Amino acid sequence: MSAPLRLVLFDVDGTLVDSQGSIVSAMTACFDAQSLPVPEREAILSIVGLSLPNAMAQLASEHSDSVQHRLVEGYKEAYHAQRLEQGAAGSPLYPGARDAIEALHAVPEVLLGVATGKSQRGLDALIEAHGLERFFVTRQVADHHPSKPHPSMIDTARSETGVDAANTVMIGDTKFDMDMAHAAGVAGIGVTWGYHDRSVLDRATCIIETFDQLPRALDDIWT
Incomplete structure (x- = not known):
């Protein structure tokens, strides 16, 4: 199976x-x-x-x-x-970000996407600048959705990919990301290297401190 x-x-x-x-x-x-x-x-x-x-x-x-x-x-x-x-x-990738993206992309059953407050123009330019065009099958941006923490971005990404909520994870550094995940009924992984303090990521399913910890976090959620 x-x-x-x-x-x-x-x-x-x-x-x-x-x-x-x-x-x-x-x-x-x-x-x-x-x-x-x-x-x-x-x-x-x-x-x-x-x-x-x-x-x-x-x-x-x-x-x-x-x-x-x-x-x-x-x-x-x-x-x-x-x-x-x-x-x-002007917007460098965090250490380990590319390796994490490439490793997940190599798993046949894993689809990758983004859900961001950026505009379509801004996101597309960033993805092109870093050579990430081939990795993300769904790109949800501020132009087409209510602002986070409304669940619209996640709901639309799930609709586009056909993945159910139990098999969807949102990864982000802000309270808005974790609240959006909660509102959409999906797991949220909070990261500590971003712009919101760890203390406000209270709705995260789990919190990681480096990209190296992401595989284990995903395994724990999905098993």
């Missing part, structure tokens, strides 16, 4: 790539362009993972919708300019 299909979904920023420098720089640029005080670095990193309008609504909650919209557009422009200038160097 063949093994059931498994689906492993990765968050991107703070999980696969360390993009905090680019995120903080772009956020600084868009607030500066509107002559507004720039939020503290910790505040900026706390909203990574949310869709951009939701993130800006938190960072600029005292400002009008029109100001928030200008901030969103300014962030997109600044981030895009940085990506053109820096390429993959």
